[in-house]
Amino acid sequence: MNVPRYPSAALRLDAGASPKRDDPRPGDARALVDLPTREAAQATGLKRSALRSRGLRIGVPLALIVLWQLASSLQLVTPETLPPPTVIVAALKELIADGELQSAIGVSLVRAATGLAIGGGIGLLAGLFAGLWRVGEEIVDAPLQMLRTIPFIALIPLFITWFGIGEGAKVAVILAATIFPMYLNTYAGVRGVDPKLLEAARVFGLSSRQVALRIILPTALPSILVGVRYASAVALLALVVAEQINAQNGIGYILVNANQNQRADIIIAGILVYAALGIVTDLVMRALEHLALPWRPRFELA
Template identity: 60%
Template sequence: MSVSELEHPPVAATPPAAVEDLSPRGGRSRAGVAWRTYRGRVLRILVPALLIALWQASSALGWADEFTLPPPSRILDAYGELWSNGDLQAALPTSLQRAGIGLALGVTIGLALGLFAGLWKIGEEVFDAPLQMLRTIPFIAVVPLFITWFGIGETPKLTLIAAATVFPMYLNTYHGVRGVDKKVIEAGQTFGLTGWRLATRVILPTALPAALTGLRYAAGVSLLALVLAEQINALEGIGYLVNNANQNQRPDIVIAGIGIYALLGIVVDVLMRLAEHFALPWRPRVTIG
């Protein structure tokens, strides 16, 4: 043994530390992958189907009175009756036209006020406080006033829907503009963007997700306001069918009309989701499961 070996004895080699495998498990079955992919679609259909089956079973077993709560089979017969009489084909376009015109008016006003209050300090000082007070008033409370001011024709119905949809559009647009990160604005200013160029190229695109959320919420509110608006001496539309059925003691047609409102809500929500998907393809969808 050499002198260097005596002064510096060899150190025993230690075994390498075990490396923990943090990679995702690769043994997931095809069935698990398919369930994870189509789970949302299946549950969206399965849960309502189970509720309808339970509703039908409760009527068949005598748990619910068929006169007060008709089973789904009678509701389907009511739809067939309305379709064969042509009442449904005549009522649906009228109600959609009312909701569409009122929504367009309300969204236009709310968007303009939200942009004005968000981009300019004077706009916030003039409009924000009154709108914050008015939005707390239930729109059902102003129906008598609208009837007094505008009569019982189409004007109070459209005004009610427009007034109900102004506030969600205004609030989301206003907070979307005011919520733009100051660092993003400063970055745009370093590239020479000021005034309208800064607003149209930086602020408004950044606030677009909030504005679309407001549009989606306003579209749902327009249907809620439509239900109330069509109680104001409506001579056509879904509300007219519901009121007429109520007077004639036809709960099956009443529930059928309510179901039409619900289906319209689902259709509007799907259309708004598609609009957000195509308008904001860069926005990630973050979920935890």
């Protein structure tokens, strides 16, 4: 008869004694420890990542401001060249107390929104026309690709000749700057639809109109929203240039007056206002993307 072999230490029993169990006892180093589940570990990792992201987003600008103030306090930079943050905050308070900054922001936002609405609308329609129809691509794509290579700043003298030095030239500059980001992203989104989806639509017998409304446009929507976000940022960049054309109001008017009076603190304050408008605009566009695309997954490398 074959007797199974076991390690001698595994089943060595004392006479008359019951087998030893592996139950943990007080003071036993082999006591069981509850390990975190995978979901709990992922939640902890996400919380740490969010805290780190917020800390970097807030800490880095604050560190730069502190270094800026220290450089001014130690007279490493003269106040005439770069005023310290405290002086710039005082200049902002001065503009707010006079009510000049509030009215200027409203005027500048109306200019940027008007140019963005017209230019973005033209770019959206042109992108859909060129993306959905081959004849549209043949008519629209080549001229717009040629015009895209021309900097919108170079068109300012032409706009002044056409529209004068009033609001028309300023809106035209913003319009010309926002057409192409909207057109390129819309065209790429429409042409980037998965061919398998179009083939499935033909199998189910959908008409061309149904394919465009139910498949192409929803699939191209993320790219279109990226175009809106990019065009809104470009609109603010063009606004800075447009408001140098004989501005009688707006943030650009404040900067021109500050330049004539050699007020570097107000100039930097106006530049920071432009930057703040850009950040707020980007946050608004991000919120619109999340609302319009709740189904899009969020992925990031650890």
